[in-house]
Amino acid sequence: MPLYSITVNGKLKNVEVSSDTPLLWVLRDHLELVGTKFGCGIAQCGACTVHLEGNAVRSCSLTMDAVDGKSITTIEGLSENGTHPVQEAWKELDVPQCGYCQAGQIMTASAFLDKNPKPSESEIKAAMHGNICRCAAYTRIFKAVELAATKIS
Amino acid sequence: MSTPSITFSRRSFIRTSSLASGGLLIGFNLFTACKPKVTPPVDISQLNFNDFNAFIKIADNGAVTIFAPNPEIGQGVKTSMPMLIAEELDVAWDNVYVQQGDLDTNNYTRQLAGGSQSIRFGWEPLRQTGATARQMLVNAAAIKWGVDPSECTTSEGVITNASGDTLGYGDVVKEAALLEVPENVTLKASKDFKIIGSDAKNVDLEKIITGKPLFGLDYKVDGMVYAAVLRPPAFGKVLESYDATEAKAMPGVIDVIKIGEKAKELTKEENSNWTVAMSTSDKVVVIAKTTWEALKAKEAIKANWVTETPLESTQDQDQKLLALLDGNKFNTLRKDGDIKKAFAQAEMVLERTYESPFLPHNCMEPMNFFANITDEKIHLVGPVQTPEFAANAVAGMLGRDVNEVHLEMTRMGGGFGRRLYGDFVYEVAEIANVIRKPVKVIFSREDDMTAGTYRPAIKYRIKAAVKDGQVTAYHLKEAAANGNMYGLIPNFFPAGAVENYQVDVANYNSSITTGAWRAPYTNFLAFAEQSFFDELAETMKVDRIQLRLDLLQKVKGTTDKRIEYSPERMENIIKVAVEKSGWGKKESGIYQGFAAYYCHNTHVAEVADVIIENGMPVVKKVTCVVDCGIVVNPLGAKNQIEGGIIDGIGHAMYGDLVFEDGAPQSQNYNNYRLIRMMEVPEIETHLIQNELSPTGLGEPTLPPAGAAVANALKAATGNRFTQQPFSKFPEMMQTKSAPKTIIG
Numbered sequence: 001m002p003l004y005s006i007t008v009n010g011k012l013k014n015v016e017v018s019s020d021t022p023l024l025w026v027l028r029d030h031l032e033l034v035g036t037k038f039g040c041g042i043a044q045c046g047a048c049t050v051h052l053e054g055n056a057v058r059s060c061s062l063t064m065d066a067v068d069g070k071s072i073t074t075i076e077g078l079s080e081n082g083t084h085p086v087q088e089a090w091k092e093l094d095v096p097q098c099g100y101c102q103a104g105q106i107m108t109a110s111a112f113l114d115k116n117p118k119p120s121e122s123e124i125k126a127a128m129h130g131n132i133c134r135c136a137a138y139t140r141i142f143k144a145v146e147l148a149a150t151k152i153s
Numbered sequence: 154m155s156t157p158s159i160t161f162s163r164r165s166f167i168r169t170s171s172l173a174s175g176g177l178l179i180g181f182n183l184f185t186a187c188k189p190k191v192t193p194p195v196d197i198s199q200l201n202f203n204d205f206n207a208f209i210k211i212a213d214n215g216a217v218t219i220f221a222p223n224p225e226i227g228q229g230v231k232t233s234m235p236m237l238i239a240e241e242l243d244v245a246w247d248n249v250y251v252q253q254g255d256l257d258t259n260n261y262t263r264q265l266a267g268g269s270q271s272i273r274f275g276w277e278p279l280r281q282t283g284a285t286a287r288q289m290l291v292n293a294a295a296i297k298w299g300v301d302p303s304e305c306t307t308s309e310g311v312i313t314n315a316s317g318d319t320l321g322y323g324d325v326v327k328e329a330a331l332l333e334v335p336e337n338v339t340l341k342a343s344k345d346f347k348i349i350g351s352d353a354k355n356v357d358l359e360k361i362i363t364g365k366p367l368f369g370l371d372y373k374v375d376g377m378v379y380a381a382v383l384r385p386p387a388f389g390k391v392l393e394s395y396d397a398t399e400a401k402a403m404p405g406v407i408d409v410i411k412i413g414e415k416a417k418e419l420t421k422e423e424n425s426n427w428t429v430a431m432s433t434s435d436k437v438v439v440i441a442k443t444t445w446e447a448l449k450a451k452e453a454i455k456a457n458w459v460t461e462t463p464l465e466s467t468q469d470q471d472q473k474l475l476a477l478l479d480g481n482k483f484n485t486l487r488k489d490g491d492i493k494k495a496f497a498q499a500e501m502v503l504e505r506t507y508e509s510p511f512l513p514h515n516c517m518e519p520m521n522f523f524a525n526i527t528d529e530k531i532h533l534v535g536p537v538q539t540p541e542f543a544a545n546a547v548a549g550m551l552g553r554d555v556n557e558v559h560l561e562m563t564r565m566g567g568g569f570g571r572r573l574y575g576d577f578v579y580e581v582a583e584i585a586n587v588i589r590k591p592v593k594v595i596f597s598r599e600d601d602m603t604a605g606t607y608r609p610a611i612k613y614r615i616k617a618a619v620k621d622g623q624v625t626a627y628h629l630k631e632a633a634a635n636g637n638m639y640g641l642i643p644n645f646f647p648a649g650a651v652e653n654y655q656v657d658v659a660n661y662n663s664s665i666t667t668g669a670w671r672a673p674y675t676n677f678l679a680f681a682e683q684s685f686f687d688e689l690a691e692t693m694k695v696d697r698i699q700l701r702l703d704l705l706q707k708v709k710g711t712t713d714k715r716i717e718y719s720p721e722r723m724e725n726i727i728k729v730a731v732e733k734s735g736w737g738k739k740e741s742g743i744y745q746g747f748a749a750y751y752c753h754n755t756h757v758a759e760v761a762d763v764i765i766e767n768g769m770p771v772v773k774k775v776t777c778v779v780d781c782g783i784v785v786n787p788l789g790a791k792n793q794i795e796g797g798i799i800d801g802i803g804h805a806m807y808g809d810l811v812f813e814d815g816a817p818q819s820q821n822y823n824n825y826r827l828i829r830m831m832e833v834p835e836i837e838t839h840l841i842q843n844e845l846s847p848t849g850l851g852e853p854t855l856p857p858a859g860a861a862v863a864n865a866l867k868a869a870t871g872n873r874f875t876q877q878p879f880s881k882f883p884e885m886m887q888t889k890s891a892p893k894t895i896i897g
């Protein structure tokens with residue numbers, strides 16, 4: 001099996017897995033980073049969202065072949081102690097219900113605000129549209145992204 | 154509000170023990186006395202959860218740990234139930250650490266998430282628990298000071314006497330542990346509540362937003378292997394043979410085994426006829442080193458399936474259900490007066506049929522469970538809403554003593570009723586029993602959506618008679634798959650409000666596994682009923698709000714003990730909703746729809762505002778009024794209320810699981826639509842303030858949402874939806890005909 005080197009949350013990691021292994025399962029099963037969640041496996045729900053070179057991507061549908069040598073940030077590495085403005089906003093508004101999708105929501109929101117720190121209402125809705133929250137905590141997710149934007153800018 | 158004096162019949166209600174690490178362990182039993190032989194542990198690290206696990210821990214420094222007994226599925230009980238204890242214990246909420254308790258039938262009862270009942274049933278006992286512990290700490294301080302306990306007051310974990318001396322709870326825990334357990338404690342008056350009624354954030358918030366392991370899928374032990382299960386591709390098919398040669402040769406694969414023998418025994422047992430909702434087919438299981446390797450190798454198994462029972466399609470289901478409605482094989486659940494006579498004498502009769510599809514639960518965390526089985530112990534860990542039933546079923550199917558089962562509950566990535574059914578627990582137990590290694594069974598999304606215990610398709614037919622401007626008869630008929638509405642539902646509105654009233658139900662046996670889905674039965678019944686009343690008002694040419702209020706008037710002062718809803722509380726939420734939503738006063742271009750409903754002991758009214766954007770109706774806002782008695786945690790309550798409404802709208806608009814030859818035609822989110830951010834309306838919530846005992850919120854706001862939206866869509870488009878999902882009828886979303894004037 002091929003050997004892959006990826007940088008995860010600033011640390012270089014080597015893993016030996018079959019080339020079609022999705023990044024998601026390397027993170028969860030090999031690197032013990034279980035904050036990134038499995039939801040659908042086909043890039044439709046956003047629960048597995050991580051940052052690849054700063055862009056929000058669906059780790060369930062990116063094979064190790066596609067990410068070899070690249071830099072990845074997961075929810076565990078977004079900030080030192082949950083102090084990223086998006087995480088702070090999530091705490092302030094008490095967003096989660098079951099909480100399962102929230103890491104993916106936060107990773108989508110943080111990459112989005114990084115590129116668009118002063119978004120309009122419809123830009124926020126469009127950016128977050130790819131992330132399903134089955135508990136439907138959508139109103140708070142929306143407000144938290146709005147709040148995070150004020151913290152960033 | 155009065156301050157009830159509570160008497161405990163047994164002194165062993167609370168047991169205390171000093172901790173080796175310092176501090177006090179107060180063990181308590183929520184509903185009955187602890188078993189006499191139970192001994193509290195001396196060291197918390199040595200705690201055996203099977204012996205004794207219901208407790209409050211108070212450290213020397215006054216820090217308090219409260220164990221939350223009930224499963225957390227996102228409904229917030231891991232936060233709100235400990236709040237009830239902390240209130241009466243009189244400690245600062247910020248100093249309370251909450252931990253999930255394991256399954257322990259010796260010390261807890263009703264460790265179950267379902268029916269929006271946790272808060273309702275926990276309200277008295279959890280407060281009594283906190284109050285008893287507080288009284289012991291006060292008694293210990295009073296002895297130290299040589300004063301009467303009645304001269305002492307408490308606040309935020311500090312006891313103060315008449316002279317102004319103070320002692321922290323941590324200062325007296327050792328003495329308190331040696332005292333008699335008081336038999337009478339007084340609960341706080343609601344005006345003195347400090348924690349109940351204040352906003353408390355989700356106790357797992359920090360862990361959730363930093364990605365800490367919390368969920369079943371995150372649980373891992375050394376040497377754990379992963380199991381992916383190949384189940385029948387259609388309901389009605391069973392395994393005949395399989396070839397795993399290719400799968401066994403794949404990387405990471407440890408073994409491929411067949412299971413099903415033990416589970417088959419379980420389905421024969423008569424200890425429950427609805428909790429064991431599962432296939433009787435054998436299944437093929439890939440055991441692998443990682444999740445991906447297990448899931449991938451499962452695809453390489455070549456299996457032959459044979460048809461054992463008829464393969465149902467949605468078309469067959471529709472025909473069967475309509476035939477039941479047209480037929481006469483009903484069970485009558487409630488009968489008042491003589492509907493036949495009333496219909497014969499009616500001046501006007503309205504009859505409508507409402508139809509709903511099968512729905513999968515689609516919890517974001519797919520089904521999964523961990524098991525490690527040895528000759529001595531059965532260790533089970535994971536997300537299940539019915540831990541006690543699962544533990545008993547596993548012990549039963551493996552022929553083991555239930556005392557050998559240790560079941561730990563993880564936080565659940567959603568429940569919605571799916572995790573009431575422990576099929577995944579039985580699967581992993583059977584696997585672990587064979588391989589004798591720690592193992593976790595994991596469902597792919599496709600497994601999760603196609604091996605469900607679905608909300609069954611239901612059809613309702615409602616018929617009302619009108620004479621002299623009055624509703625003189627109401628006849629509700631239900632046709633469903635596998636089961637019918639149960640319990641007190643036939644006594645919901647408009648039971649008692651219409652003289653001649655009848656509820657008839659019929660069902661057929663489907664080979665598709667079905668079960669509870671968030672707000673069972675009422676999740677669609679509310680749509681049918683509240684759509685019907687909207688249309689009835691139009692047909693009668695009366696104000697649609699006034700029609701409801703007039704009917705409620707007739708129930709006031711009823712002596713019929715079966716009537717479940719309160720006409721006074723229902724009237725109040727309706728009036729408040731009319732006021733808060735600007736009902737009938739909105740500028741042109743906003744079309745409103747109304748619904749009011751009682752279920753799960755909570756009264757809810759919702760008004761949906763629809764506007765037309767680019768020629769299509771869009772739900773812009775929902776105004777919601779909720780009467781759930783005392784609101785324990787308003788912050789959590791509003792989250793539940795908003796989620797329930799959006800969930801209700803989403804499934805009414807898009808939810809649709811079609812079957813062909815027994816096979817679900819949607820397998821993943823590429824062909825199953827859930828509501829997403831851009832479709833979500835603004836939600837304005839109003840909580841009724843009163844001092845009535847609290848009721849639950851996990852379910853009650855969902856059922857009326859579909860009706861409020863359908864009634865608003867009628868106002869906006871002139872078209873009345875009687876079938877879900879609405880998205881199946883795009884032509885009805887067109888606004889080509891001028892909207893009809895709304896009456897009222």
